Structure formats: C-alpha cells, structure tokens
Amino acid sequence: MNPQCARCGKVVYPTEKVNCLDKYWHKGCFHCEVCKMALNMNNYKGYEKKPYCNAHYPKQSFTTVADTPENLRLKQQSELQSQPLPVFIQT
Numbered sequence: 001m002n003p004q005c006a007r008c009g010k011v012v013y014p015t016e017k018v019n020c021l022d023k024y025w026h027k028g029c030f031h032c033e034v035c036k037m038a039l040n041m042n043n044y045k046g047y048e049k050k051p052y053c054n055a056h057y058p059k060q061s062f063t064t065v066a067d068t069p070e071n072l073r074l075k076q077q078s079e080l081q082s083q084p085l086p087v088f089i090q091t
Contacts, residue, residue: 005029021046032056 002011006021007029018025020041031038034056045057052058 007031020044021049021051023049025051 002013003017003024004010005012005026006023007025010026012024012026016026016028018027018030018041020030028038030040030044030051032044032053033050035053037053039051039053043053044051045054046052047058
C-alpha cells in the first residue's frame with residue numbers, strides 16, 4: 001500500500017515520492033512552510049519535522065537568564081567595561 005502525503009493527505013505513488021523528515025511527500029508538496037518555494041533534498045532545512053527554505057528556517061530563541069548574584073555582577077562588569085573612558089584635555 002502506498003503512503004499518504006504529509007502535506008495534502010493524498011496517496012503518494014513511487015514515481016512522485018520524496019521521503020524526508022520521516023514522512024512521505026509529493027514532489028510538488030515538498031515546499032517551504034512559509035514562502036511555498038519548491039524544495040529538494042539538497043536545499044531544505046527541517047525544523048519540527050516541517051520543511052523550510054534557508055531564508056525562513058526558524059531561528060532558535062534563547063531563554064532568559066535568571067538574575068542570580070553572579071549574573072548580575074557579570075552584567076554590571078560588562079556595562080562598566082563598555083562605557084567610554086573620560087578624556088582629559090590639558091590647557
């Protein structure tokens with residue numbers, strides 16, 4: 001029995017099958033989730049088992065760091081180091 005397409009749900013026959021991201025796709029259904037650009041095995045990027053083009057690949061978001069005493073000290077030190085030094089002019 002032939003598998004179903006992950007995008008459209010219709011039967012995928014061997015001549016049009018793309019096996020990627022642990023799913024089967026029609027060649028025409030294997031496109032970017034955002035811009036619908038046609039993808040192939042060489043130019044796709046997978047994220048959460050969905051295909052994306054390079055331009056729309058989701059960026060990883062970082063969690064906020066807790067304000068522990070050590071992190072607050074490092075933040076204050078970083079701010080002090082990034083301030084410009086005063087310039088003294090002799091007259």
